[in-house]
Amino acid sequence: MKNEPEKKQKIGSALVVGGGIGGMQASLDLAEAGIKVYLVDSKPSIGGVMSQLDKTFPTNDCAMCTIAPRLVSIGRHKDISVLTLSEVEKIEGEPGNFIATVRCRARFVDEDRCTGCGTCVANCPVRFIPQPLDGYADVQLSPETKTLVDNIIAEHRFRQGPLMPILQSINVAFNYFPEDVMKYVSRQLEIPLTSILRVASFYNAFSLKPRGKHIINVCMGTTCYVRGGERLMDRFGELLNVKPEETTPDMLFTLKSVRCIGCCGLAPAVMIGEAVYGKLAVKDIQGIIKKYRGNGHAPHDH
Amino acid sequence: MATARIEVMLCTGTGCVAGGAFRLKEVLEAELAKHGLREEVSVIPTGCNGFCGQGPLMVAMPEKIFYGWLKPESIPYLVEEHLLKGRPVKKLMFTPPEKKEPIPLLSEIPFFKKQRLLVLRNKGIIDPERIDDYIARDGYTALEKVLTSMHPEEIIEEIIASGLRGRGGAGFPTGIKWKVCRNEQKTPKYIICNCDEGDPGAFMDRSVFESDPHSVIEGQTIAAYAIGASHGYIYVRTEYPLAIKRMQLAIQQAREYGLLGENILDSGFSFNLEIREGSGAFVCGEETSLIHSIEGKSPEPRQRPPFPAQVGIWGCPTVINNVETLATVPVIINRGAEWFSKIGTATSKGTKIFSLVGKINNTGLIEVPMGITLREIIYEIGGGIPNNRKFKAVQTGGPSGGCIPASLMDLPIDYESLTQAGSMMGSGGMIVMDEDTCMVDVAKFFLQFTNDESCGKCTTCREGSEALLEVLTRITNGEGREGDIEFLEELGQAIKDASMCGLGTTLPNPVLSTIRYFRDEYEAHLTYKRCPAKACKNLMAFWIDPALCQACLICKRECPAESIYGEKNIIHVIDQTKCTKCGTCFDVCPPRFNAIKKISGEPIPVVERGIPVERKKKAPVPV
Numbered sequence: 001m002k003n004e005p006e007k008k009q010k011i012g013s014a015l016v017v018g019g020g021i022g023g024m025q026a027s028l029d030l031a032e033a034g035i036k037v038y039l040v041d042s043k044p045s046i047g048g049v050m051s052q053l054d055k056t057f058p059t060n061d062c063a064m065c066t067i068a069p070r071l072v073s074i075g076r077h078k079d080i081s082v083l084t085l086s087e088v089e090k091i092e093g094e095p096g097n098f099i100a101t102v103r104c105r106a107r108f109v110d111e112d113r114c115t116g117c118g119t120c121v122a123n124c125p126v127r128f129i130p131q132p133l134d135g136y137a138d139v140q141l142s143p144e145t146k147t148l149v150d151n152i153i154a155e156h157r158f159r160q161g162p163l164m165p166i167l168q169s170i171n172v173a174f175n176y177f178p179e180d181v182m183k184y185v186s187r188q189l190e191i192p193l194t195s196i197l198r199v200a201s202f203y204n205a206f207s208l209k210p211r212g213k214h215i216i217n218v219c220m221g222t223t224c225y226v227r228g229g230e231r232l233m234d235r236f237g238e239l240l241n242v243k244p245e246e247t248t249p250d251m252l253f254t255l256k257s258v259r260c261i262g263c264c265g266l267a268p269a270v271m272i273g274e275a276v277y278g279k280l281a282v283k284d285i286q287g288i289i290k291k292y293r294g295n296g297h298a299p300h301d302h
Numbered sequence: 303m304a305t306a307r308i309e310v311m312l313c314t315g316t317g318c319v320a321g322g323a324f325r326l327k328e329v330l331e332a333e334l335a336k337h338g339l340r341e342e343v344s345v346i347p348t349g350c351n352g353f354c355g356q357g358p359l360m361v362a363m364p365e366k367i368f369y370g371w372l373k374p375e376s377i378p379y380l381v382e383e384h385l386l387k388g389r390p391v392k393k394l395m396f397t398p399p400e401k402k403e404p405i406p407l408l409s410e411i412p413f414f415k416k417q418r419l420l421v422l423r424n425k426g427i428i429d430p431e432r433i434d435d436y437i438a439r440d441g442y443t444a445l446e447k448v449l450t451s452m453h454p455e456e457i458i459e460e461i462i463a464s465g466l467r468g469r470g471g472a473g474f475p476t477g478i479k480w481k482v483c484r485n486e487q488k489t490p491k492y493i494i495c496n497c498d499e500g501d502p503g504a505f506m507d508r509s510v511f512e513s514d515p516h517s518v519i520e521g522q523t524i525a526a527y528a529i530g531a532s533h534g535y536i537y538v539r540t541e542y543p544l545a546i547k548r549m550q551l552a553i554q555q556a557r558e559y560g561l562l563g564e565n566i567l568d569s570g571f572s573f574n575l576e577i578r579e580g581s582g583a584f585v586c587g588e589e590t591s592l593i594h595s596i597e598g599k600s601p602e603p604r605q606r607p608p609f610p611a612q613v614g615i616w617g618c619p620t621v622i623n624n625v626e627t628l629a630t631v632p633v634i635i636n637r638g639a640e641w642f643s644k645i646g647t648a649t650s651k652g653t654k655i656f657s658l659v660g661k662i663n664n665t666g667l668i669e670v671p672m673g674i675t676l677r678e679i680i681y682e683i684g685g686g687i688p689n690n691r692k693f694k695a696v697q698t699g700g701p702s703g704g705c706i707p708a709s710l711m712d713l714p715i716d717y718e719s720l721t722q723a724g725s726m727m728g729s730g731g732m733i734v735m736d737e738d739t740c741m742v743d744v745a746k747f748f749l750q751f752t753n754d755e756s757c758g759k760c761t762t763c764r765e766g767s768e769a770l771l772e773v774l775t776r777i778t779n780g781e782g783r784e785g786d787i788e789f790l791e792e793l794g795q796a797i798k799d800a801s802m803c804g805l806g807t808t809l810p811n812p813v814l815s816t817i818r819y820f821r822d823e824y825e826a827h828l829t830y831k832r833c834p835a836k837a838c839k840n841l842m843a844f845w846i847d848p849a850l851c852q853a854c855l856i857c858k859r860e861c862p863a864e865s866i867y868g869e870k871n872i873i874h875v876i877d878q879t880k881c882t883k884c885g886t887c888f889d890v891c892p893p894r895f896n897a898i899k900k901i902s903g904e905p906i907p908v909v910e911r912g913i914p915v916e917r918k919k920k921a922p923v924p925v
Contacts, residue, residue, distance in 0.1 A: 054758070062764070064761070065765070161596050161597045163598030164578065164581070164595065164598050165578070165579075167581075168540070168579055199599070199600050202601055202757070204582030204583060205541075205582035220502075221502030221503055222502040222503040222659075222700070222731065222747065223502070223659040223733055224502075226735060226744070227661075231885060231886075235862060235884065258582070259751065259755070260500070260505075261316075262316065262504075262505030262508045262542060264354070264660075265317045265354025265357060265665045265666055266321070266357075267659065275320070276316060276320035278321065281886075282862065283862075283890070
């Protein structure tokens with residue numbers, strides 16, 4: 001970043017601050033134009049928010065498909081220097097002609113030799129290093145909730161692979177995953193919240209939103225589908241005034257589709273709680289909803 | 303145990319329970335008490351009998367008289383006539399649709415006649431919640447045999463010689479898998495039973511758990527002994543609460559009897575078994591995904607090799623076998639590999655359980671020898687298609703499989719022949735479709751499924767399924783473009799080539815196989831905006847044939863959208879702007895009128911409102 005005061009000419013190299021999708025594209029464009037680029041990002045890696053997204057608005061393009069080629073190009077480009085874990089401390093001079101001071105924080109890894117294989121992460125004996133920006137370091141649960149969650153954790157924590165059984169028990173106890181409980185579990189198990197959420201959001205039986213007292217699982221297995229399961233779903237939606245995966249405002253019903261409950265002999269079938277209703281016709285649905293609305297308990301004689 | 307004069311085997315599989323089997327049991331027991339028959343007649347709740355289409359059902363022993371479609375109201379008569387007076391009740395027996403005379407004996411019913419029961423040997427005969435019942439049927443003798451007289455290597459040789467292949471779908475030889483695992487140096491080793499039966503339309507694993515859980519435990523313990531494992535997992539879907547409950551009970555009983563746990567049968571061999579539940583993710587049936595799920599990681603599949611038999615759960619060698627595979631093991635040990643390998647075809651040995659469902663008369667679970675033809679299954683066991691409709695195709699292998707058309711009816715079923723036909727064995731769902739099923743719609747259904755269940759790791763699977771679905775949706779909406787079919791074929795092939803796990807590499811199968819056999823249906827949707835099966839909502843409409851309508855008001859009353867205009871004696875007309883095409887009117891119109899028609903690809907006939915019905919006067923009855 002040489003300084004030539006007599007001419008106010010844009011010279012030397014360019015500094016790009018922030019390695020998100022905008023910063024990456026800017027760096028590539030500049031470098032293609034033959035300008036040396038310094039790309040600075042405060043995070044341990046470039047990629048920014050987009051690297052955490054599945055799709056981007058409004059085109060629903062695949063985020064990873066957009067950034068992955070750019071990440072690779074930047075990594076390979078001879079004229080781009082990536083400075084991660086770095087922050088711009090000060091800039092002196094004027095537009096087009098300045099000197100920037102960048103502080104690079106220590107990584108404790110020789111970046112020239114690291115291949116990014118991840119073995120060190122897997123083998124580090126300290127499993128959970130709280131990030132300073134967590135914000136959930138001291139999450140408070142009500143005493144009852146805390147006892148409940150503590151008991152669940154105590155029951156399973158010394159099993160090999162405790163996370164799934166714990167999540168399943170919490171799902172049974174709360175019917176969904178309250179955010180505070182998830183944070184608490186994260187602290188207790190020393191598993192990062194992101195890892196827990198990644199598991200929790202994967203399964204159909206879990207929900208991160210509160211759900212109704214009765215979960216109506218309309219079977220959408222093949223047999224039920226060819227025998228008219230979709231029509232049952234439409235009818236439930238119409239009568240309860242909700243869409244699939246939604247809950248009624250009175251928190252009584254959540255409408256869900258489920259992939260085969262294995263009652264194909266009874267198709268089309270619906271499972272409410274643990275009760276199965278088979279060989280249903282569109283006209284039966286009103287009666288079923290009524291039964292559950294009546295006293296708020298699951299009817300026994302169906 | 304006191305012996306009863308008559309034992310009533312009441313099916314309490316999930317299907318029959320949903321039909322009210324436990325209510326029947328109460329009524330039955332009350333009636334028996336009323337007649338003072340409690341000592342003479344015992345009611346035994348069994349697991350799934352298999353003939354789910356007839357549920358709730360029961361079988362009266364020792365004659366094995368089959369009663370189906372039972373209602374609490376019919377129980378008092380049944381108890382009095384059959385159980386008290388010894389006169390079997392004809393009207394509750396099974397009557398084939400086209401016949402008048404009922405078939406009393408279970409063994410004579412065509413649905414059961416052609417079956418060959420190895421895995422389901424105990425279904426409907428034992429109480430799954432009593433280990434003594436299983437032991438009385440030679441249960442745990444295979445385990446005793448291997449622990450007392452066989453070396454693990456011998457067991458593996460026996461399984462290899464039997465030709466047993468994995469029943470989960472891919473058909474990998476079970477014995478080879480065990481051998482690879484046994485030869486690994488690293489310890490401990492693990493054995494996992496895969497009961498994450500995600501394929502829609504398949505419920506054989508659930509049924510085995512519900513009717514004979516001990517056969518799985520025995521098979522898994524033998525497998526553990528053969529490979530040298532001391533700990534095992536049973537991974538079961540959370541959607542199967544009854545199966546989980548029965549399996550837990552079975553494990554507990556086996557422990558109490560010393561058939562699980564430390565030092566089994568004083569042989570020095572120890573084995574522990576633990577149930578892990580899934581939580582509703584289809585991809586967890588894939589073995590590496592299943593391992594990740596138990597480990598509490600995000601359940602995405604990983605690249606193989608290394609295979610789980612080398613590096614599996616907790617990084618240790620692990621064998622993962624399907625429920626049916628494990629339940630077959632005790633049979634092979636007891637009766638010998640030679641006997642077993644005589645059943646089936648050259649490459650596929652033994653029997654396979656299929657769930658025969660969809661548009662078929664006899665819905666249920668069947669176990670048949672490999673090599674049986676589709677024709678035998680559908681027309682002899684299944685009893686043909688209901689309502690005199692025409693058979694169109696059968697879908698096998700779930701979302702990974704394909705549709706086999708009527709022209710391949712005489713195909714002998716084994717692993718290879720199904721793959722050649724563009725489908726696959728899969729876990730054994732067999733969904734029968736008639737002429738009212740639209741093949742493009744079926745392909746779309748499966749793509750919706752796989753698109754939903756794709757874990758998102760591979761771009762081709764994640765984005766490819768989305769793109770396939772988009773085009774299929776377009777076609778079924780009547781907005782298809784020229785070249786769409788070719789695009790589907792090309793993209794389908796690309797997804798097959800570039801995805802990593804079984805889900806991705808097989809997800810285009812439903813599309814590719816339907817294009818292969820039903821290209822004309824795709825073309826009808828594209829070119830003529832017509833759905834030949836009259837199933838695609840956007841391409842069809844309902845209307846009432848004024849010549850047939852008898853103005854009975856039934857459809858008007860039942861229509862949820864209130865779209866039917868009509869009064870007493872005035873012909874009914876559907877208001878097409880209000881109609882949501884739910885099909886209720888079509889279902890409720892009495893078959894003797896049959897006035898509601900479906901129409902596709904042609905303009906809807908306009909019928910004026912207010913036309914009175916012309917009723918033919920009844921012919922005078924001769925006196």
